[in-house]
Amino acid sequence: MKVNAKSNPNATRKAGAKPGAKVSNMAKPKGKKVNKAWLHEHINDPYVKLAQKDGYRARAAYKLKEIDETLGLIKPGDCVVDLGSTPGAWSQYVRRKLSPTGAAAGALNGRIIGLDMLPMEPIEGVVFIQGDFREPEVLQKLEQALATEKGPIKVDLVISDMAPNLSGIESADSARIAHLVELAVEFAKNQMKPEGTLVAKLFHGSGYDPLVKLFRASFKVVKPMKPKASRSNSSETFLVGIGLKTGADPGK
Numbered sequence: 001m002k003v004n005a006k007s008n009p010n011a012t013r014k015a016g017a018k019p020g021a022k023v024s025n026m027a028k029p030k031g032k033k034v035n036k037a038w039l040h041e042h043i044n045d046p047y048v049k050l051a052q053k054d055g056y057r058a059r060a061a062y063k064l065k066e067i068d069e070t071l072g073l074i075k076p077g078d079c080v081v082d083l084g085s086t087p088g089a090w091s092q093y094v095r096r097k098l099s100p101t102g103a104a105a106g107a108l109n110g111r112i113i114g115l116d117m118l119p120m121e122p123i124e125g126v127v128f129i130q131g132d133f134r135e136p137e138v139l140q141k142l143e144q145a146l147a148t149e150k151g152p153i154k155v156d157l158v159i160s161d162m163a164p165n166l167s168g169i170e171s172a173d174s175a176r177i178a179h180l181v182e183l184a185v186e187f188a189k190n191q192m193k194p195e196g197t198l199v200a201k202l203f204h205g206s207g208y209d210p211l212v213k214l215f216r217a218s219f220k221v222v223k224p225m226k227p228k229a230s231r232s233n234s235s236e237t238f239l240v241g242i243g244l245k246t247g248a249d250p251g252k
């Protein structure tokens with residue numbers, strides 16, 4: 001479950017952004033020339049500026065915001081599980097959305113559980129579990145966090161922005177990405193309300209079509225989405241699965 005921070009480029013990210021603070025370097029590429037171009041794009045990126053102004057830890061907040069505002073996903077009282085939550089922008093967005101006044105602190109009408117293999121600076125009202133989602137004992141911790149005396153709380157919304165460290169070898173990377181998405185679908189089938197929704201990040205490439213097929217087999221409605229904040233030169237995209245298909249066996 002332990003992560004070698006040195007081998008993980010994500011580990012350099014600042015987790016506790018305040019308004020005006022540096023916004024997470026999500027997809028920072030390697031190499032001097034690319035870095036210059038990337039830095040230029042990053043500095044001039046309207047979503048980076050907006051995230052600084054709004055106090056989000058990463059520009060990723062606006063991807064979830066657009067998906068949520070398009071589909072009306074997050075409702076008062078919801079139980080939301082955020083997979084791959086660090087540095088915390090999605091959890092921050094959900095937290096504000098579940099606040100009766102849209103605030104980053106104070107009353108919260110709902111439940112949010114974040115999970116990531118990297119540490120995450122606390123967000124008021126968000127329960128955080130550190131660990132690798134692929135490991136059964138981490139999944140168990142997540143299930144424990146949903147347990148109550150009356151039985152497990154069923155989840156309204158699962159959001160997964162998990163992205164593995166990429167090796168550059170297409171087949172290996174596709175398999176890693178697919179594995180994370182498959183696990184998120186399995187979790188949704190087991191822990192979500194029948195009318196619940198899963199939002200999962202994936203990438204165009206050889207693994208894309210089988211994952212769309214998996215979503216279609218698992219959810220009543222499947223919507224591919226590419227929010228404006230997702231860079232056009234990135235193969236990143238999102239699949240939204242709404243309503244579990246009856247007969248879609250949990251865990252299969």
Ligand SMILES: C[S@@+](CC[C@H](N)C(=O)[O-])C[C@H]1O[C@@H](n2cnc3c(N)ncnc32)[C@H](O)[C@@H]1O
Nearest residue numbers: 060084087088089090116117132133161162163
């Ligand atoms: C793009 S970042 C998420 C950004 C986040 N949604 C936000 O708004 O701040 C992807 C995250 O997925 C996490 N991740 C990747 N593989 C994981 C795994 N197997 N288990 C848990 N977290 C994982 C990484 O550590 C990283 O923090």
